[in-house]
Amino acid sequence: MIETMTQAQLWNGPAADAWLTMQSTLDQLFEPFETAMVDAVTEVGARHVLDIGCGTGATTIAIGRAVAGRGHATGADLSVPMIDLAKQRAGLCGVDARFIAGDASRITADAPFDMAVSRFGIMFFDEPVAAFARIRAMLLPDAPLTAFAWRSPGENPFMTCAERATAEMLPPLPPQQADAPGQFAFADPDRVRAILADAGWSHAVLTPFDAECTMPLAALDAYLLHMGRVGIVLRQLDDASRAAVLAQLRDAFASFVDGDCVSFTAACWRIDARA
Numbered sequence: 001m002i003e004t005m006t007q008a009q010l011w012n013g014p015a016a017d018a019w020l021t022m023q024s025t026l027d028q029l030f031e032p033f034e035t036a037m038v039d040a041v042t043e044v045g046a047r048h049v050l051d052i053g054c055g056t057g058a059t060t061i062a063i064g065r066a067v068a069g070r071g072h073a074t075g076a077d078l079s080v081p082m083i084d085l086a087k088q089r090a091g092l093c094g095v096d097a098r099f100i101a102g103d104a105s106r107i108t109a110d111a112p113f114d115m116a117v118s119r120f121g122i123m124f125f126d127e128p129v130a131a132f133a134r135i136r137a138m139l140l141p142d143a144p145l146t147a148f149a150w151r152s153p154g155e156n157p158f159m160t161c162a163e164r165a166t167a168e169m170l171p172p173l174p175p176q177q178a179d180a181p182g183q184f185a186f187a188d189p190d191r192v193r194a195i196l197a198d199a200g201w202s203h204a205v206l207t208p209f210d211a212e213c214t215m216p217l218a219a220l221d222a223y224l225l226h227m228g229r230v231g232i233v234l235r236q237l238d239d240a241s242r243a244a245v246l247a248q249l250r251d252a253f254a255s256f257v258d259g260d261c262v263s264f265t266a267a268c269w270r271i272d273a274r275a
Protein backbone atom coordinates (compact mmCIF):
# COMPACT_ATOMS: atom_id res chain seq x y z
CA MET A 1 0.00 0.00 0.00
CA ILE A 2 2.73 2.51 1.01
CA GLU A 3 4.58 2.10 -2.30
CA THR A 4 1.51 3.00 -4.36
CA MET A 5 0.61 6.16 -2.44
CA THR A 6 1.41 9.59 -3.85
CA GLN A 7 2.80 12.30 -1.56
CA ALA A 8 -0.61 14.01 -1.69
CA GLN A 9 -2.31 10.78 -0.57
CA LEU A 10 0.25 10.18 2.18
CA TRP A 11 0.05 13.71 3.60
CA ASN A 12 -3.74 13.71 3.41
CA GLY A 13 -3.90 10.15 4.79
CA PRO A 14 -1.66 8.12 7.11
CA ALA A 15 1.18 10.66 7.42
CA ALA A 16 -1.31 13.38 8.35
CA ASP A 17 -2.97 11.06 10.90
CA ALA A 18 0.45 10.48 12.45
CA TRP A 19 1.41 14.17 12.59
CA LEU A 20 -2.00 15.18 13.97
CA THR A 21 -1.88 12.53 16.69
CA MET A 22 1.75 13.25 17.59
CA GLN A 23 1.59 17.05 17.16
CA SER A 24 2.61 18.05 20.70
CA THR A 25 5.40 15.42 20.92
CA LEU A 26 6.78 16.39 17.49
CA ASP A 27 6.68 20.10 18.32
CA GLN A 28 8.63 19.40 21.50
CA LEU A 29 11.09 17.13 19.66
CA PHE A 30 11.81 19.63 16.88
CA GLU A 31 11.72 22.80 18.98
CA PRO A 32 15.46 23.52 18.41
CA PHE A 33 14.67 24.01 14.71
CA GLU A 34 11.74 26.30 15.51
CA THR A 35 14.06 28.42 17.66
CA ALA A 36 16.71 28.56 14.91
CA MET A 37 14.09 29.58 12.33
CA VAL A 38 12.69 32.35 14.51
CA ASP A 39 16.26 33.57 15.15
CA ALA A 40 16.92 33.62 11.38
CA VAL A 41 13.73 35.64 10.76
CA THR A 42 14.63 38.09 13.51
CA GLU A 43 18.24 38.41 12.32
CA VAL A 44 17.23 39.55 8.83
CA GLY A 45 14.31 41.63 10.12
CA ALA A 46 11.85 39.88 7.79
CA ARG A 47 8.25 41.10 7.97
CA HIS A 48 6.20 38.83 5.71
CA VAL A 49 7.39 35.23 5.98
CA LEU A 50 6.31 32.17 3.99
CA ASP A 51 6.61 28.89 5.92
CA ILE A 52 6.77 26.06 3.36
CA GLY A 53 5.29 22.68 4.30
CA CYS A 54 4.15 24.24 7.58
CA GLY A 55 2.28 21.12 8.73
CA THR A 56 0.33 21.65 11.93
CA GLY A 57 1.64 25.19 12.23
CA ALA A 58 4.02 25.39 15.22
CA THR A 59 6.71 27.27 13.30
CA THR A 60 4.22 29.52 11.47
CA ILE A 61 2.70 30.50 14.81
CA ALA A 62 6.15 31.10 16.39
CA ILE A 63 7.16 33.30 13.45
CA GLY A 64 3.78 35.07 13.52
CA ARG A 65 4.51 35.98 17.13
CA ALA A 66 8.06 37.13 16.27
CA VAL A 67 6.88 39.47 13.48
CA ALA A 68 3.72 40.67 15.26
CA GLY A 69 3.21 44.39 14.77
CA ARG A 70 5.45 44.58 11.71
CA GLY A 71 4.13 41.78 9.45
CA HIS A 72 2.67 38.31 9.41
CA ALA A 73 3.55 34.67 8.83
CA THR A 74 1.90 32.53 6.15
CA GLY A 75 2.05 28.75 6.19
CA ALA A 76 1.63 26.70 3.01
CA ASP A 77 1.02 22.96 2.97
CA LEU A 78 -0.24 20.11 0.81
CA SER A 79 -2.07 18.48 3.70
CA VAL A 80 -5.62 19.72 4.26
CA PRO A 81 -6.05 18.13 7.71
CA MET A 82 -2.67 19.42 8.91
CA ILE A 83 -3.31 22.95 7.70
CA ASP A 84 -6.79 22.86 9.24
CA LEU A 85 -5.20 22.11 12.62
CA ALA A 86 -2.60 24.85 12.03
CA LYS A 87 -5.40 27.40 11.39
CA GLN A 88 -7.26 26.28 14.49
CA ARG A 89 -4.12 26.54 16.64
CA ALA A 90 -3.23 30.01 15.32
CA GLY A 91 -6.80 31.17 16.02
CA LEU A 92 -6.66 29.83 19.58
CA CYS A 93 -3.32 31.60 20.19
CA GLY A 94 -4.60 34.86 18.66
CA VAL A 95 -1.65 34.97 16.23
CA ASP A 96 -2.06 36.72 12.87
CA ALA A 97 -0.98 33.74 10.77
CA ARG A 98 -2.44 32.95 7.34
CA PHE A 99 -2.51 29.63 5.56
CA ILE A 100 -2.50 28.41 1.95
CA ALA A 101 -3.48 24.81 1.15
CA GLY A 102 -1.85 23.30 -1.92
CA ASP A 103 1.23 21.86 -3.57
CA ALA A 104 4.22 24.22 -3.23
CA SER A 105 4.77 23.99 -7.00
CA ARG A 106 1.37 25.61 -7.67
CA ILE A 107 0.51 27.95 -4.77
CA THR A 108 0.05 31.71 -5.17
CA ALA A 109 -0.33 34.66 -2.80
CA ASP A 110 -1.62 38.23 -3.23
CA ALA A 111 1.58 40.00 -2.16
CA PRO A 112 5.27 39.00 -2.21
CA PHE A 113 7.04 37.71 0.90
CA ASP A 114 10.40 38.98 2.11
CA MET A 115 11.59 35.60 3.48
CA ALA A 116 10.83 31.89 3.07
CA VAL A 117 11.52 29.28 5.74
CA SER A 118 10.90 25.58 6.25
CA ARG A 119 11.36 22.97 8.92
CA PHE A 120 11.48 19.62 7.14
CA GLY A 121 8.78 20.68 4.64
CA ILE A 122 10.81 20.76 1.41
CA MET A 123 11.98 17.18 0.84
CA PHE A 124 8.67 15.73 -0.31
CA PHE A 125 8.14 17.71 -3.52
CA ASP A 126 7.35 15.56 -6.60
CA GLU A 127 8.77 18.38 -8.72
CA PRO A 128 11.42 20.07 -6.57
CA VAL A 129 12.68 22.49 -9.23
CA ALA A 130 9.14 23.64 -10.06
CA ALA A 131 8.33 24.01 -6.37
CA PHE A 132 11.44 26.07 -5.61
CA ALA A 133 10.83 28.20 -8.73
CA ARG A 134 7.26 28.87 -7.54
CA ILE A 135 8.45 29.72 -4.02
CA ARG A 136 11.07 32.08 -5.47
CA ALA A 137 8.39 33.77 -7.60
CA MET A 138 6.43 34.49 -4.41
CA LEU A 139 9.38 36.33 -2.83
CA LEU A 140 10.84 39.79 -3.34
CA PRO A 141 14.07 39.74 -5.41
CA ASP A 142 17.06 38.71 -3.28
CA ALA A 143 14.84 37.66 -0.33
CA PRO A 144 16.42 34.94 1.87
CA LEU A 145 15.46 31.31 2.31
CA THR A 146 16.37 29.44 5.51
CA ALA A 147 15.31 25.80 5.60
CA PHE A 148 16.17 22.63 7.49
CA ALA A 149 16.40 19.15 5.96
CA TRP A 150 17.85 15.83 7.13
CA ARG A 151 21.34 14.73 6.21
CA SER A 152 21.93 11.05 5.33
CA PRO A 153 20.19 8.05 6.93
CA GLY A 154 23.63 6.85 8.13
CA GLU A 155 24.07 10.05 10.16
CA ASN A 156 20.58 9.72 11.67
CA PRO A 157 20.46 6.32 13.42
CA PHE A 158 17.38 7.27 15.46
CA MET A 159 15.41 7.89 12.28
CA THR A 160 16.41 4.56 10.72
CA CYS A 161 16.27 2.42 13.89
CA ALA A 162 12.65 1.26 13.46
CA GLU A 163 13.17 -0.06 9.92
CA ARG A 164 16.43 -1.79 10.90
CA ALA A 165 14.92 -3.37 13.99
CA THR A 166 11.84 -4.73 12.22
CA ALA A 167 13.49 -5.83 8.97
CA GLU A 168 13.11 -9.49 9.86
CA MET A 169 9.70 -9.26 11.52
CA LEU A 170 7.71 -7.33 8.94
CA PRO A 171 7.19 -7.84 5.19
CA PRO A 172 10.00 -6.06 3.32
CA LEU A 173 9.42 -2.35 2.78
CA PRO A 174 10.08 -1.10 -0.76
CA PRO A 175 13.64 0.24 -1.17
CA GLN A 176 13.80 4.04 -1.07
CA GLN A 177 15.51 5.83 -3.97
CA ALA A 178 17.87 8.55 -2.71
CA ASP A 179 16.33 11.14 -5.05
CA ALA A 180 12.68 10.19 -4.53
CA PRO A 181 10.50 12.46 -2.39
CA GLY A 182 10.98 11.53 1.25
CA GLN A 183 12.68 12.36 4.53
CA PHE A 184 16.23 11.97 3.17
CA ALA A 185 15.70 13.37 -0.34
CA PHE A 186 17.88 16.42 0.47
CA ALA A 187 20.73 14.49 2.10
CA ASP A 188 23.05 15.07 -0.87
CA PRO A 189 24.20 18.72 -0.75
CA ASP A 190 25.16 18.73 -4.46
CA ARG A 191 21.62 17.71 -5.38
CA VAL A 192 20.14 20.48 -3.21
CA ARG A 193 22.48 23.09 -4.73
CA ALA A 194 21.54 21.89 -8.25
CA ILE A 195 17.79 22.05 -7.51
CA LEU A 196 18.10 25.56 -6.12
CA ALA A 197 20.28 26.74 -9.02
CA ASP A 198 17.88 25.23 -11.60
CA ALA A 199 15.00 27.00 -9.85
CA GLY A 200 16.81 30.35 -10.11
CA TRP A 201 18.08 30.72 -6.52
CA SER A 202 21.57 32.06 -5.84
CA HIS A 203 24.10 32.05 -2.98
CA ALA A 204 23.04 28.58 -1.80
CA VAL A 205 24.97 27.54 1.31
CA LEU A 206 24.44 24.25 3.17
CA THR A 207 25.75 24.18 6.71
CA PRO A 208 25.64 21.08 8.95
CA PHE A 209 23.16 21.74 11.75
CA ASP A 210 23.08 19.20 14.59
CA ALA A 211 20.39 19.53 17.23
CA GLU A 212 19.68 17.59 20.40
CA CYS A 213 16.06 16.45 20.26
CA THR A 214 14.17 15.18 23.31
CA MET A 215 10.78 13.70 24.11
CA PRO A 216 9.35 11.98 27.19
CA LEU A 217 9.88 8.21 27.36
CA ALA A 218 6.12 7.98 27.96
CA ALA A 219 5.60 9.17 24.36
CA LEU A 220 7.89 6.55 22.76
CA ASP A 221 5.27 3.83 22.12
CA ALA A 222 2.93 6.29 20.43
CA TYR A 223 5.85 7.67 18.40
CA LEU A 224 6.77 4.16 17.19
CA LEU A 225 3.15 3.31 16.40
CA HIS A 226 2.62 6.40 14.32
CA MET A 227 5.78 7.68 12.72
CA GLY A 228 7.40 6.60 9.48
CA ARG A 229 6.78 3.62 7.25
CA VAL A 230 7.01 1.17 10.15
CA GLY A 231 4.30 3.10 12.00
CA ILE A 232 1.96 2.76 9.02
CA VAL A 233 2.57 -1.00 8.85
CA LEU A 234 2.23 -1.44 12.64
CA ARG A 235 -1.19 0.16 12.65
CA GLN A 236 -2.40 -2.46 10.16
CA LEU A 237 -1.32 -5.48 12.27
CA ASP A 238 -3.52 -7.45 14.65
CA ASP A 239 -3.10 -6.63 18.36
CA ALA A 240 -0.84 -9.59 19.21
CA SER A 241 1.54 -9.06 16.27
CA ARG A 242 1.66 -5.32 16.95
CA ALA A 243 2.55 -5.94 20.62
CA ALA A 244 5.36 -8.34 19.61
CA VAL A 245 6.89 -5.88 17.14
CA LEU A 246 6.54 -3.03 19.62
CA ALA A 247 8.43 -5.02 22.26
CA GLN A 248 11.25 -5.58 19.78
CA LEU A 249 11.24 -1.89 18.90
CA ARG A 250 11.46 -0.82 22.55
CA ASP A 251 14.62 -2.94 22.90
CA ALA A 252 16.09 -1.48 19.74
CA PHE A 253 15.49 2.09 20.95
CA ALA A 254 16.95 1.43 24.44
CA SER A 255 20.22 3.17 23.55
CA PHE A 256 18.27 6.43 23.01
CA VAL A 257 16.61 6.25 26.45
CA ASP A 258 18.06 8.19 29.34
CA GLY A 259 15.94 8.04 32.52
CA ASP A 260 12.47 9.20 31.58
CA CYS A 261 13.60 10.89 28.34
CA VAL A 262 14.32 9.75 24.80
CA SER A 263 16.95 11.84 23.08
CA PHE A 264 19.01 11.82 19.91
CA THR A 265 21.05 14.10 17.72
CA ALA A 266 19.29 15.21 14.55
CA ALA A 267 21.93 15.54 11.82
CA CYS A 268 20.54 18.12 9.41
CA TRP A 269 21.43 20.75 6.85
CA ARG A 270 20.64 24.38 7.36
CA ILE A 271 20.02 25.57 3.80
CA ASP A 272 20.37 29.28 3.06
CA ALA A 273 19.85 30.85 -0.35
CA ARG A 274 18.66 34.07 -2.03
CA ALA A 275 15.67 34.44 -4.34
Ligand SMILES: C[S@@+](CC[C@H](N)C(=O)[O-])C[C@H]1O[C@@H](n2cnc3c(N)ncnc32)[C@H](O)[C@@H]1O
Residues within 6 Å of the ligand: 007, 011, 030, 052, 053, 054, 055, 056, 057, 058, 059, 076, 077, 078, 079, 082, 102, 103, 104, 105, 118, 119, 120, 121, 122, 124, 125, 126, 131
Ligand atom coordinates in the same frame (compact mmCIF):
# COMPACT_ATOMS: atom_id res chain seq x y z
C1 LIG B 1 7.82 16.37 7.94
S1 LIG B 1 6.39 17.36 7.82
C2 LIG B 1 6.94 18.88 8.54
C3 LIG B 1 5.81 19.75 9.01
C4 LIG B 1 6.22 21.08 9.67
N1 LIG B 1 7.10 21.87 8.87
C5 LIG B 1 6.85 20.84 11.02
O1 LIG B 1 8.06 20.92 11.14
O2 LIG B 1 6.10 20.56 11.97
C6 LIG B 1 6.41 17.73 6.08
C7 LIG B 1 5.32 18.65 5.62
O3 LIG B 1 5.51 18.97 4.24
C8 LIG B 1 4.23 18.98 3.61
N2 LIG B 1 4.39 18.78 2.16
C9 LIG B 1 4.76 17.65 1.52
N3 LIG B 1 4.79 17.84 0.19
C10 LIG B 1 4.40 19.12 -0.03
C11 LIG B 1 4.21 19.90 -1.19
N4 LIG B 1 4.43 19.40 -2.40
N5 LIG B 1 3.80 21.19 -1.04
C12 LIG B 1 3.57 21.70 0.20
N6 LIG B 1 3.74 21.01 1.33
C13 LIG B 1 4.15 19.73 1.23
C14 LIG B 1 3.49 17.85 4.29
O4 LIG B 1 2.09 17.92 4.09
C15 LIG B 1 3.92 18.04 5.74
O5 LIG B 1 3.07 18.89 6.44
